[in-house]
Amino acid sequence: xxxxxxxxxxxxILLANAAFYRAFSQGDHAAMSELWARRAPVTxxxxxxxxxxxxxxxxxxxxxxxxxxxxxxxxxxxPVVHVFDGVAVVTCYEGNxxxxxxxxxxNVFVLEAGHWRxxxxxxxxxxxxxxxxxxxxxxx
Amino acid sequence: xxxxxxxxxxxxILLANAAFYRAFSQGDHAAMSELWARRAPVTxxxxxxxxxxxxxxxxxxxxxxxxxxxxxxxxxxxPVVHVFDGVAVVTCYEGNxxxxxxxxxxNVFVLEAGHWRxxxxxxxxxxxxxxxxxxxxxxx
Numbered sequence: 001x002x003x004x005x006x007x008x009x010x011x012x013i014l015l016a017n018a019a020f021y022r023a024f025s026q027g028d029h030a031a032m033s034e035l036w037a038r039r040a041p042v043t044x045x046x047x048x049x050x051x052x053x054x055x056x057x058x059x060x061x062x063x064x065x066x067x068x069x070x071x072x073x074x075x076x077x078x079p080v081v082h083v084f085d086g087v088a089v090v091t092c093y094e095g096n097x098x099x100x101x102x103x104x105x106x107n108v109f110v111l112e113a114g115h116w117r118x119x120x121x122x123x124x125x126x127x128x129x130x131x132x133x134x135x136x137x138x139x140x
Numbered sequence: 141x142x143x144x145x146x147x148x149x150x151x152x153i154l155l156a157n158a159a160f161y162r163a164f165s166q167g168d169h170a171a172m173s174e175l176w177a178r179r180a181p182v183t184x185x186x187x188x189x190x191x192x193x194x195x196x197x198x199x200x201x202x203x204x205x206x207x208x209x210x211x212x213x214x215x216x217x218x219p220v221v222h223v224f225d226g227v228a229v230v231t232c233y234e235g236n237x238x239x240x241x242x243x244x245x246x247n248v249f250v251l252e253a254g255h256w257r258x259x260x261x262x263x264x265x266x267x268x269x270x271x272x273x274x275x276x277x278x279x280x
Contacts, residue, residue: 124264
């Protein structure tokens, strides 16, 4: 894959990844539904929980989570993107608001009808929280 | 993808996935090294730990784990394979010996030089252990 294509892909994948955390933070189930793949098969591990298989089960879980959770910002710190043709694996740390990140996460996306859609998510606890990166504005 | 191709791919991916658990169970670092991708970029989350990025860091972690751990069978229960062209996502539960599974795992493989090689692994705790499936011989 040419370098320019790779850069464009990575930017688009990071946007899709950010859309996932924005949908969570805003309790926006429609946006969450839009983000998950429609045709490709999907799976999801919420923290400490058994696997959910299939779009219906995964989106039902998000409906419950987004209805019951108080709205707070779920951050994605230190995202690392690896692209394998039409599939991308993103690793990151998840943190609430200004708190240190408390979860390790894997997000897998596939290119579906020109959009990067999520096909897998796993989040699990970290033994030691990871401090929030210092935002660039702190250096001003 | 034709159904026969899909079936062959899935069987080959399950073999690669089984090779990962066999390498762990046998403390076989050479087999673990063989399994991880050489050219494709790799990442790994061991339970509760921060991400490891790159083949050197990932294999160094396995050298330490396989040297220090007592040999025991690490099972992969209920593997589910989803194939996206040359990339596969496997979810399963990991358990030690005859104990219930205590970890949820994601394993990602890519087709590299005709072999399914691991490019990502995440294992994290389950709040409730999942009983080992009853082996078919128990019904005899």
